[in-house]
Amino acid sequence: MKISVLGTSAATGMPLAFCNCTVCMQSRILGGKNIRKRSSIVINDELMIDLGPDSMNACNMYGIDAGRIKYLLQTHSHSDHFDAGHFVTRWSDYATKGLGHLDIVCSQGTAEDMNHWINENESIDLFDKKWQEDLKYKLHIVKHGEITRLGEYEIVAVDSKHDPRVEALVYIISSNGKSIFYGTDMLKISEDAWKILENHRFDAVFLDQTYGKGFNAGGHPDAGMVSDYVKTMKSKGIIDEKTVVYATHISHEGNAAHEEMEKEAKANGYKIAYDGMKLTL
Ligand SMILES: [Zn+2]
Ligand SMILES: [Zn+2]
Numbered sequence: 001m002k003i004s005v006l007g008t009s010a011a012t013g014m015p016l017a018f019c020n021c022t023v024c025m026q027s028r029i030l031g032g033k034n035i036r037k038r039s040s041i042v043i044n045d046e047l048m049i050d051l052g053p054d055s056m057n058a059c060n061m062y063g064i065d066a067g068r069i070k071y072l073l074q075t076h077s078h079s080d081h082f083d084a085g086h087f088v089t090r091w092s093d094y095a096t097k098g099l100g101h102l103d104i105v106c107s108q109g110t111a112e113d114m115n116h117w118i119n120e121n122e123s124i125d126l127f128d129k130k131w132q133e134d135l136k137y138k139l140h141i142v143k144h145g146e147i148t149r150l151g152e153y154e155i156v157a158v159d160s161k162h163d164p165r166v167e168a169l170v171y172i173i174s175s176n177g178k179s180i181f182y183g184t185d186m187l188k189i190s191e192d193a194w195k196i197l198e199n200h201r202f203d204a205v206f207l208d209q210t211y212g213k214g215f216n217a218g219g220h221p222d223a224g225m226v227s228d229y230v231k232t233m234k235s236k237g238i239i240d241e242k243t244v245v246y247a248t249h250i251s252h253e254g255n256a257a258h259e260e261m262e263k264e265a266k267a268n269g270y271k272i273a274y275d276g277m278k279l280t281l
């Protein structure tokens with residue numbers, strides 16, 4: 001399984017447009033891994049998790065042919081994770097040629113919100129068969145705990161508790177004996193989520209670290225929680241010494257420059273993801 005990391009920032013991107021905090025100023029000076037686009041990954045050049053506002057730029061930068069994406073898993077519909085402007089270019093009116101079929105996996109609430117954003121751009125109705133034929137996609141509406149099989153992939157939906165209004169989800173993706181957990185955006189790993197995670201042994205794990213340690217403005221985990229999750233996953237046998245664990249969805253609040261974050265993360269058994277990172281499991 002090949003994983004291409006397209007973006008690793010929280011909703012704002014890094015640095016923030018108008019921010020002059022130490023982290024954002026360092027980000028501008030140091031560049032490289034300190035410049036972060038909105039969070040998204042691609043598996044095996046064909047399965048994308050979250051079609052965000054930076055996803056197309058990232059695909060072009062990191063050698064991913066977005067025209068070959070066959071599967072789209074949406075964690076939720078917040079504007080840093082779903083960009084309706086990219087999606088509507090599937091419409092025949094945009095003269096897109098050679099459009100391939102797209103399977104979309106998301107919760108009912110996420111699909112309804114995506115439809116709202118799509119309607120802000122065009123008169124397309126995400127749930128209408130006529131539009132589904134024109135834009136060549138199929139919606140797979142899932143709930144917490146449900147398993148979807150698409151091509152070589154087994155996808156398990158897990159409640160992230162991040163946005164109960166839309167039943168925001170995170171996903172376990174397994175293929176050819178390899179398995180990953182992509183856990184952004186999360187409020188926390190709930191008891192219900194642990195029950196599902198406990199049945200897996202992951203080769204790679206991505207965890208939301210929006211905030212630095214002891215700095216939590218709500219809605220997402222911080223570095224202290226990520227460290228605790230790594231310990232708990234080890235003690236439950238969900239991960240072992242071969243598993244690679246990465247923090248993603250990083251904001252400037254309480255976090256630091258990449259190198260500094262790496263040192264703290266290493267001491268707690270995980271790493272910090274960066275844009276353009278490629279992993280082969
Ligand atoms: Zn987010
Ligand atoms: Zn800042």
Ligand SMILES: [Zn+2]
Pocket residue numbers: 076078162185
């Ligand atoms: Zn969100």
